[in-house]
Amino acid sequence: MIVLKSREELAKIRKASKIVAVILKEIEEMIRPDVTTEELDRFAEERIRSLGGVPAFKGYRGYQATLCTSINEEVVHGIPSKRSLKNGDIIGIDCGAIADGYYGDAAVTFPVGQISEESAKLIQATRKALESGIQMMRVGNRLGDVSYAVQCQGDAYSYGIVMDFVGHGIGRALHEEPQVPNYGSPHTGIRLSPGLVLAIEPMFNLGTHLVKVLDDGWTAVTTDGRRSAHFEHTVAVTESGPEVLTVL
Ligand code: MF3
Ligand code: CO
Numbered sequence: 001m002i003v004l005k006s007r008e009e010l011a012k013i014r015k016a017s018k019i020v021a022v023i024l025k026e027i028e029e030m031i032r033p034d035v036t037t038e039e040l041d042r043f044a045e046e047r048i049r050s051l052g053g054v055p056a057f058k059g060y061r062g063y064q065a066t067l068c069t070s071i072n073e074e075v076v077h078g079i080p081s082k083r084s085l086k087n088g089d090i091i092g093i094d095c096g097a098i099a100d101g102y103y104g105d106a107a108v109t110f111p112v113g114q115i116s117e118e119s120a121k122l123i124q125a126t127r128k129a130l131e132s133g134i135q136m137m138r139v140g141n142r143l144g145d146v147s148y149a150v151q152c153q154g155d156a157y158s159y160g161i162v163m164d165f166v167g168h169g170i171g172r173a174l175h176e177e178p179q180v181p182n183y184g185s186p187h188t189g190i191r192l193s194p195g196l197v198l199a200i201e202p203m204f205n206l207g208t209h210l211v212k213v214l215d216d217g218w219t220a221v222t223t224d225g226r227r228s229a230h231f232e233h234t235v236a237v238t239e240s241g242p243e244v245l246t247v248l
Pocket of ligand 2: 105167199201232
């Protein structure tokens with residue numbers, strides 16, 4: 001069942017989403033060689049709580065951290081640890097928060113120091129794919145239009161488009177219907193209505209689209225070891241167009 005959100009519910013998702021936006025902005029300023037992902041995670045948890053929110057991922061299906069920190073060939077769900085960042089790495093930071101019982105969810109892939117042109121292009125294309133998907137979040141369009149817009153950006157660069165993980169409806173729960181694949185066919189799927197809130201989250205790989213989950217039960221990596229980028233926003237369909245909620 002797909003739940004459309006009322007104005008009141010949207011306000012709560014907006015509040016949770018703003019907290020996420022603050023965290024991602026402040027984490028960006030902490031990204032540098034030698035910082036550990038555990039340090040980033042500790043900061044994020046305290047900061048979410050100081051803003052009146054609750055970390056959304058902590059405790060979700062047994063996940064133990066506030067952030068997902070996915071480095072280089074890690075696609076999503078990397079677990080914060082004592083590993084430190086190195087110049088030239090790229091790191092996906094995924095953050096979710098709960099406020100007044102409602103969820104916000106967003107992710108950004110950041111460069112660490114000086115990165116290769118190949119990595120920079122991957123990051124740019126994945127960011128652009130998210131933007132293309134967001135632009136399709138309009139009344140009268142269909143879900144397949146969002147997915148197809150994302151896919152087209154990946155195809156344009158021949159990147160591997162991850163299929164094993166998808167975007168999702170969000171609101172009262174972190175993951176609601178519908179699923180939002182990063183590939184699809186235009187003019188198919190449900191029609192988009194005001195009050196629909198989706199987390200759109202493209203994941204593009206330099207090489208194969210294939211991923212596997214490590215023995216830790218969480219970390220998804222590319223099977224060829226090449227790098228991956230991930231961006232995500234929580235976005236509402238309104239009468240006047242898409243509203244990106246996970247921005248300041
Ligand atoms: N943004 C991711 C998602 O929507 C983060 C979930 S991590 C988890 O699936 F730990 F909460 F599972
Ligand atoms: Co998500």
